[in-house]
Amino acid sequence: MSDACKSCGKSGSCSSQKEGKDCGEKAKSPEDLKLAENLGRIKNKIVVMSGKGGVGKSTVAVNIALALALAGKKVGLLDVDVHGPSIPRLLSLSGQQAHIEKDYIEPIPWSKNLWVMSLGFLLPDPNEAVIWRGPVKMGLIRQFLQNVAWGELDFLIVDCPPGTGDEPLTVMQLLGKEAKSVIVTTPQMLAIDDVRRSITFCKRTGNQLLGVVENMSGFVCPDCGKRHEIFKSGAGEQMAMDMGVPFLGRIPVDPELARAGDEGFAYIKVYPDSETSKIMREIVQPMLDMLPVTA
Numbered sequence: 001m002s003d004a005c006k007s008c009g010k011s012g013s014c015s016s017q018k019e020g021k022d023c024g025e026k027a028k029s030p031e032d033l034k035l036a037e038n039l040g041r042i043k044n045k046i047v048v049m050s051g052k053g054g055v056g057k058s059t060v061a062v063n064i065a066l067a068l069a070l071a072g073k074k075v076g077l078l079d080v081d082v083h084g085p086s087i088p089r090l091l092s093l094s095g096q097q098a099h100i101e102k103d104y105i106e107p108i109p110w111s112k113n114l115w116v117m118s119l120g121f122l123l124p125d126p127n128e129a130v131i132w133r134g135p136v137k138m139g140l141i142r143q144f145l146q147n148v149a150w151g152e153l154d155f156l157i158v159d160c161p162p163g164t165g166d167e168p169l170t171v172m173q174l175l176g177k178e179a180k181s182v183i184v185t186t187p188q189m190l191a192i193d194d195v196r197r198s199i200t201f202c203k204r205t206g207n208q209l210l211g212v213v214e215n216m217s218g219f220v221c222p223d224c225g226k227r228h229e230i231f232k233s234g235a236g237e238q239m240a241m242d243m244g245v246p247f248l249g250r251i252p253v254d255p256e257l258a259r260a261g262d263e264g265f266a267y268i269k270v271y272p273d274s275e276t277s278k279i280m281r282e283i284v285q286p287m288l289d290m291l292p293v294t295a
């Protein structure tokens with residue numbers, strides 16, 4: 001006779017079973033076990049979200065991943081924007097095709113410690129429109145988290161499409177409560193209203209919000225170095241304070257950051273001493289602080 005708990009399938013280690021009862025925990029499917037094993041090798045999961053489209057979320061996600069990788073950490077960058085995967089272009093990886101085995105997908109290496117995965121690496125023609133409903137997208141996100149051979153990572157950075165729909169919800173459900181989020185906004189009130197919804201979303205899913213980033217906040221003139229407030233800036237910081245969530249930093253409009261996105265070069269590597277790179281490094285500091293101190 002099997003001595004495994006009828007509910008969770010564990011034998012010996014299930015405390016309820018030792019007391020002669022079943023624990024009531026649902027038995028894990030082989031897929032769930034594989035997901036747990038893959039995610040168990042990743043120390044920190046950070047989900048980059050925004051309430052509104054076009055606020056620079058992918059740009060921020062890429063630069064967070066680059067800043068962490070340049071700090072010597074092992075990083076994975078996952079693009080779950082199924083309808084508009086922009087990470088391949090931002091990192092000059094367009095046209096690359098991921099190697100796929102039966103239950104295993106190899107991420108695309110960007111450097112010796114940054115690996116990337118996006119639907120853009122799986123489509124034969126990346127310019128083809130993807131017309132998928134929620135369940136298919138949810139299945140793909142599961143494949144990315146369960147079957148991509150991320151290996152041992154210090155950080156997995158997940159770039160979500162804007163809003164609080166299927167993709168961020170699936171990501172949070174699969175990653176679990178230990179995933180933390182970063183919310184990107186611009187200073188305009190229209191964007192700020194949507195960010196409030198993203199903050200409420202994280203509170204509802206029970207995931208910790210690492211903080212809010214205000215992007216395209218002012219413009220630093222490359223000639224005179226003076227800061228100009230193109231839009232009213234500081235609204236993101238004010239809103240973070242009002243809602244009692246941390247504020248991580250303000251990234252200015254930087255024409256070179258836009259060029260880096262178009263041409264696919266690593267801004268923070270090419271301009272390590274710029275004001276924008278300094279701010280990016282400040283934004284990742286709380287993430288680096290999450291790692292145990294090594295002697």
Ligand SMILES: Nc1ncnc2c1ncn2[C@@H]1O[C@H](COP(=O)(O)OP(=O)(O)OP(=O)(O)O)[C@@H](O)[C@H]1O
Nearest residue numbers: 053054055056057058059216252253254257258261
């Ligand atoms: N601080 C910045 N300074 C200058 N240009 C920027 C800045 N942040 C982002 N951009 C530019 O704005 C455009 C939109 O950025 P990005 O694609 O990162 O936004 P997104 O929020 O991820 O968009 P989507 O909603 O489509 O996912 C890009 O061309 C990018 O290069």
